[in-house]
Amino acid sequence: MKHRKLALIGSVILAAAMVTGAFAGEAETLKIGLVCPISGNSAIAGKYITHGVDTAQAELGGKVTAKDGTEYNLEFIYMDNEAQEDKTVNVFQKLIEEEEVIAIVGPDMSKCALAAGPIAQNAGCPVVATFATNTAVTEVGDYIFRACFIDPFQGKMAANYIWGKGYKTTGIMYNNADAYPTGLVDAFKEVYEGLGGEIVAIEEYSGSDIKDYNVQLTKIASAEPEALFLPNLLGELGLQIQQARSAGLTCPIVCGDSADTPEVGEVAGEAVKGVGYVSAFSAESTADAAVAFVEKYTELNPDELPNSNAELAYEATMMVANAIENADEVTREGVRNALASIQDLELPSGKMTMAEDRNPIKGGVVMEYDEEGVSHFVEAVAAD
Amino acid sequence: MSGKRIIKSIYPALILVVLYVVITTLRSVKVLNGYYIQVLMFASINIIMTSSLNLVNGFTGQFCIGHAGFMSLGAYGASVITSMVFKNAPAGATIPVYLLGLFIGGCVAAFFGLLIGIPSLKLKGDYLAIVTLAFGEIVRALLRLMKPIGGARGMIGIPMISNLGWIFLFLGIVLYALRNLIYSPFGRAFIAIRDNEIAADAMGINTTFYKITSFVIAAFIAGLAGGLYAHVVGFIQPDSFSFTKSSDFLVYLYAGGSGSLTGSIVGATLLTILPEILRFLSEWRLVIYAIILVVVMIYRSEGLVGGKELPFLRITRKDLYGGTLPQASSAGGKEET
Numbered sequence: 207m208k209h210r211k212l213a214l215i216g217s218v219i220l221a222a223a224m225v226t227g228a229f230a231g232e233a234e235t236l237k238i239g240l241v242c243p244i245s246g247n248s249a250i251a252g253k254y255i256t257h258g259v260d261t262a263q264a265e266l267g268g269k270v271t272a273k274d275g276t277e278y279n280l281e282f283i284y285m286d287n288e289a290q291e292d293k294t295v296n297v298f299q300k301l302i303e304e305e306e307v308i309a310i311v312g313p314d315m316s317k318c319a320l321a322a323g324p325i326a327q328n329a330g331c332p333v334v335a336t337f338a339t340n341t342a343v344t345e346v347g348d349y350i351f352r353a354c355f356i357d358p359f360q361g362k363m364a365a366n367y368i369w370g371k372g373y374k375t376t377g378i379m380y381n382n383a384d385a386y387p388t389g390l391v392d393a394f395k396e397v398y399e400g401l402g403g404e405i406v407a408i409e410e411y412s413g414s415d416i417k418d419y420n421v422q423l424t425k426i427a428s429a430e431p432e433a434l435f436l437p438n439l440l441g442e443l444g445l446q447i448q449q450a451r452s453a454g455l456t457c458p459i460v461c462g463d464s465a466d467t468p469e470v471g472e473v474a475g476e477a478v479k480g481v482g483y484v485s486a487f488s489a490e491s492t493a494d495a496a497v498a499f500v501e502k503y504t505e506l507n508p509d510e511l512p513n514s515n516a517e518l519a520y521e522a523t524m525m526v527a528n529a530i531e532n533a534d535e536v537t538r539e540g541v542r543n544a545l546a547s548i549q550d551l552e553l554p555s556g557k558m559t560m561a562e563d564r565n566p567i568k569g570g571v572v573m574e575y576d577e578e579g580v581s582h583f584v585e586a587v588a589a590d
Numbered sequence: 591m592s593g594k595r596i597i598k599s600i601y602p603a604l605i606l607v608v609l610y611v612v613i614t615t616l617r618s619v620k621v622l623n624g625y626y627i628q629v630l631m632f633a634s635i636n637i638i639m640t641s642s643l644n645l646v647n648g649f650t651g652q653f654c655i656g657h658a659g660f661m662s663l664g665a666y667g668a669s670v671i672t673s674m675v676f677k678n679a680p681a682g683a684t685i686p687v688y689l690l691g692l693f694i695g696g697c698v699a700a701f702f703g704l705l706i707g708i709p710s711l712k713l714k715g716d717y718l719a720i721v722t723l724a725f726g727e728i729v730r731a732l733l734r735l736m737k738p739i740g741g742a743r744g745m746i747g748i749p750m751i752s753n754l755g756w757i758f759l760f761l762g763i764v765l766y767a768l769r770n771l772i773y774s775p776f777g778r779a780f781i782a783i784r785d786n787e788i789a790a791d792a793m794g795i796n797t798t799f800y801k802i803t804s805f806v807i808a809a810f811i812a813g814l815a816g817g818l819y820a821h822v823v824g825f826i827q828p829d830s831f832s833f834t835k836s837s838d839f840l841v842y843l844y845a846g847g848s849g850s851l852t853g854s855i856v857g858a859t860l861l862t863i864l865p866e867i868l869r870f871l872s873e874w875r876l877v878i879y880a881i882i883l884v885v886v887m888i889y890r891s892e893g894l895v896g897g898k899e900l901p902f903l904r905i906t907r908k909d910l911y912g913g914t915l916p917q918a919s920s921a922g923g924k925e926e927t
Binding site for chain 1: 623624625627628629632730731734735741742743744746750822823824825827828829830832866869872873875876
């Protein structure tokens with residue numbers, strides 16, 4: 207009885223697959239993998255990333271036309287990596303070997319990109335990491351690209367901004383357990399001290415599961431810095447900003463690009479007022495591509511504004527789509543070559559050119575939160 | 591040793607060889623792709639880790655909850671050997687260097703196992719659990735501070751040498767060694783300590799000695815698994831071996847059934863593969879996974895296998911004594927005072 211039921215279900219599925227297959231038979235389908243944390247600690251980032259890719263998908267209408275005029279349907283396969291390296295490795299294998307994707311968008315974290323990069327490299331499948339800012343990511347091999355700027359540039363932006371505002375002393379508190387904060391701190395120190403600034407207090411903590419930063423913040427407060435640099439992860443920043451204010455640190459606070467999420471303001475409450483951060487993109491940008499992107503995004507997700515996670519996922523997807531359009535042949539290798547030669551592609555964050563080291567040449571922006579927890583554009587920073 | 595016993599002792603190895611041949615054949619005819627192989631490799635490494643934890647938690651009755659710490663020591667130890675010390679080794683030396691790395695990784699882990707085992711195994715139950723938890727965190731914090739081996743960013747560019755063949759080989763060796771150890775008179779002392787430490791003590795078993803030994807052996811095996819893992823992924827960082835990882839192994843152990851090697855195999859394999867099978871559920875995946883786990887623990891609180899062993903992982907009295915009753919040779923016999 208059970209077997210008959212199973213057989214029945216099986217044949218129904220088979221028939222359905224055949225029918226849909228017959229209809230979709232006109233154009234060939236290209237699969238693009240998307241790897242991001244849909245569950246786990248970083249699920250907030252995953253939400254924006256999937257929305258960003260949804261937007262790109264809607265804009266492309268699910269289709270691309272290759273150089274030779276053939277039209278391809280695009281199919282996006284979303285994969286959850288739980289922000290863990292070994293899961294990312296599994297997912298990459300699944301996408302490359304089983305789904306036979308032409309390219310992969312993501313992952314968003316450097317550690318995941320570093321772990322899974324060699325797999326894509328060995329299989330010859332192009333990857334455009336969205337938010338993996340660590341320099342080592344694209345050094346894995348010539349199939350690994352990224353859509354974001356790199357940590358040293360971000361640290362430099364923050365240092366220039368703080369120095370430019372006239373703050374001569376800075377305190378830093380950072381998570382020494384993660385490559386992102388350590389990378390930013392190293393670059394920040396180098397540039398800031400090079401400019402003549404002094405880092406008066408530097409405090410560390412380990413891991414994202416810490417919720418109480420009062421010890422470190424009180425120590426920093428006693429050094430009375432003119433500014434505070436918090437280059438930490440999204441889940442940590444809200445509490446840190448709140449606790450910094452109650453520890454008596456009234457100085458301006460500057461964060462890395464992970465602060466670019468409304469959730470930071472929601473956790474920090476009123477304390478978030480005046481907190482600045484460096485970012486890839488501002489939703490207030492007036493460039494045509496940016497306005498169009500924000501419009502499309504808010505149309506699909508009425509209750510939220512895109513942050514840089516969403517925007518970078520969108521840009522990475524558009525880069526892949528652009529590469530498929532311009533590829534000499536629609537293969538993984540062809541797409542890789544086309545990705546490597548992207549020039550002056552119009553994207554929401556401005557015109558982007560792929561450098562020889564597979565890092566995009568693009569600028570950034572400095573943003574600041576108001577008392578409502580909404581961030582506003584302060585200034586644009588040109589590319590190096 | 592009779593012919594029958596020899597066959598029995600290499601039985602598990604034969605099963606793995608057969609499995610390996612089947613898998614590689616399926617792989618070559620493209621029924622299985624790299625993804626399945628990858629998941630199988632992780633599952634096998636998890637089996638090694640879970641069996642190692644089983645030796646301490648399941649067979650010796652101690653409670654270690656920082657096992658990922660030993661794994662990380664092994665991973666780093668092995669990776670330092672293969673990708674730093676012998677970085678420029680000639681191509682022919684890759685495998686010997688790899689094996690040396692795995693061995694050294696295991697030794698590093700065993701050494702630290704001894705180091706923390708000596709002072710802490712005098713502790714019992716909950717207290718020991720806290721010490722091992724702290725140990726895992728200390729290792730993680732220390733590794734982050736070591737810039738030459740990557741610090742918080744982790745080590746990159748580790749040669750990806752571990753393949754299914756190597757991992758199956760070590761899995762076979764580990765299971766074989768653990769089975770023979772546990773059912774030897776030496777291993778019986780572990781079980782005696784688990785079942786009743788005071789009684790074991792009264793029988794003349796030096797409980798601290800046996801507890802430390804079991805801990806060190808388990809640490810060695812965990813280090814070995816760490817080395818294998820590092821050479822699968824090619825990238826390790828301290829946070830890969832956080833408390834979450836330790837707790838994963840505890841879940842595999844208790845869901846499979848502690849005190850049973852079969853339980854470790856079943857638990858680690860099922861729970862590594864299950865989240866992958868459930869991928870089609872997308873965001874509901876981990877919810878369903880957790881529900882399955884809860885249901886299993888409610889209906890089979892002794893674990894899926896619960897104290898039973900597969901025939902080839904079981905040694906009966908007959909195997910030990912060839913059918914005759916032992917001549918007053920108890921586990922702690924050598925330590926009579």
